[in-house]
Amino acid sequence: MFSRLDNYILKAFIPTFFMCLLIISGIYIVVDLLQKLGEFVDMGGEAFGTGIRYYAYLFPVIIFQFFPAVTLIAMGVVLVKLSRNREILAMQVAGISLYRILLPVFIVSVVMSFASFGDQEWLIPRFAEKLETLRQTSFDDNIQKNLLLDDKENNALLRVWRYGKKTQRMQSVFILARYENRKKKFTLSAEEGRWLGNNKWLLAKVVKHVYDERGRWIAPVQQIDSLEFESMITPMELGKIKLDPSLLSFEQLKELCKTEPDNPRNSLLFHSRISYTLTHFVLLLLGIPLVVGFERLSKNLFLRVGLCVLICGIFYSLTFVCSNLGTTGMLHPILAAWLPTIIFGSVGLLFFDMMNM
Structure with a gap:
């Protein structure tokens, strides 16, 4: 004792x-x-x-x-x-x-x-x-925060810091696309994303990094004003109430x-x-x-x-x-x-x- x-x-x-x-x-x-x-x-x-x-x-x-x-x-x-x-x-x-x-x-x-x-x-x-x-x-005032979704159709992960259900706009978007061997294919960092319809998002102020099939970075870094990104992640999927895994x-x-x-x-x-x-x-x-x-x-x-x-x-x-x-x-x-x-x-x-x- x-x-x-x-x-x-x-x-x-x-x-x-x-x-x-x-x-x-x-x-x-x-x-x-x-x-x-x-x-x-x-x-x-x-x-x-x-x-x-x-x-x-x-x-x-x-x-x-x-x-x-x-x-x-x-x-x-x-x-x-x-x-x-x-x-x-x-x-x-x-x-x-x-x-x-x-x-x-x-x-x-x-x-x-x-x-x-x-x-x-x-x-x-x-x-x-x-x-x-x-x-x-x-x-949340129709705002979803810190979302992480798996787009299995396109073998990509999407992380969205803030998503407005009414405006259908994403803020601070990070996308990780992968090869079939699970190595990184490319990454996209965008300040904003807007839903266009037909499974497409319009990303604004994008920074893109490209990798080879071994996962090695390929220069140079690409800075793009706007980029259309095709994804099976729709506004309906983003707007669902999801239980925080934490x-x-x-x-x-x-x-x-x-x-x-x-x-x-x-x-x-x-x-x-x-x-x-x-x-x-x-x-x-x-x-x-x-x-x-x-x-x-x-x-x-x-x-x-x-x-x-x-x-x-x-x-x-x-x-x-x-x-x-x-x-x-x-x-x-x-x-x-x-x-x-x-x-x-x-x-x-x-x-x-x-x-x-």
């Missing part, structure tokens, strides 16, 4: 964790609410009920996304308090190593990792359909990978789900040395907590970049899913080994 020392640290951590969770979730909800303020005003008397349902369905998603960051920030606050009060120094003078002091920290991270996994596996999928339907029918459980993602093996986003999400379970440990390995491990850094309270926030920001930014590269086929999905964890984990282990224990 836990010793008196472990109980002392856990009693300090648990209230701090929930306080940080409420603050970060509250900030996220307020920002999201301000972005949707126009839609809520248009709803009139239904706005309150719709808002309550929407954020109730969304809250498990927020928790899953920010659990590792909240764990690091809360642990950083607790360790900062212990360090400022010289309690960590007193423990070390009593012969307790920093590794032993930090043991309950990592036990908590294991519990948080399991809690995060359970949230994604059982809670989020339960409300996924209701959340997605409410999101697309009440707030809301699916692990088993559902596994089945989706089998039914759509050529869609790199599914494979990326599947492997990201596995790598994400290590995020708590990775962030702690980086954050703890910056909070208590280096004497020069440990003198400034705001610097230490600020560094924890900065670490989280850099990690999530790198994850976002790798996800985009993996989704568009520029990076292998497995590598895209694991690269942030590998990079931050390696640096974290180095920092942890350099600590003054």
Whole structure:
């Protein structure tokens, strides 16, 4: 069982964790609410009920996304308090190593990792359909965002950042066409796409890259003002309410990978789900040395907590970049899913080994 020392640290951590969770979730909800303020005003008397349902369905998603960051920030606050009060120094003078002091920290991270996994596996999928339907029918204003579709007829993948159902216009379009051997044939990046009918889209301000059958790039880069692209992806297909794969459980993602093996986003999400379970440990390995491990850094309270926030920001930014590269086929999905964890984990282990224990 836990010793008196472990109980002392856990009693300090648990209230701090929930306080940080409420603050970060509250900030996220307020920002999201301000972005949707126009839609809520248009709803009139239904706005309150719709808002309550929407954020109730969304809250498990927020928790899953920010659990590792909240764990690091809360642990950083607790360790900062212990360090400022010289309690960590007193423990070390009593012969307790920093590794032993930090043991309950990592036990908590294991519990948080399991809690995060359970949230994604059982809670989020339960409300996924209701959340997605409410999101697309009440707030998108006939706008679909971040769509990824597989045009099997033309052996191409289309990623559309924003699609207007009324105008039938796509914004920020990326198209990856492939040879029969699955190698890249060409890629198209367009600022806009407009439906012409007869299975054709008119793309504007296009950048085209061409590849040979071995997947090697063929110079030069082609810049085209407008280009007609033939596709079986029609406005009707783009306008359908689709369940976001990121809301699916692990088993559902596994089945989706089998039914759509050529869609790199599914494979990326599947492997990201596995790598994400290590995020708590990775962030702690980086954050703890910056909070208590280096004497020069440990003198400034705001610097230490600020560094924890900065670490989280850099990690999530790198994850976002790798996800985009993996989704568009520029990076292998497995590598895209694991690269942030590998990079931050390696640096974290180095920092942890350099600590003054």
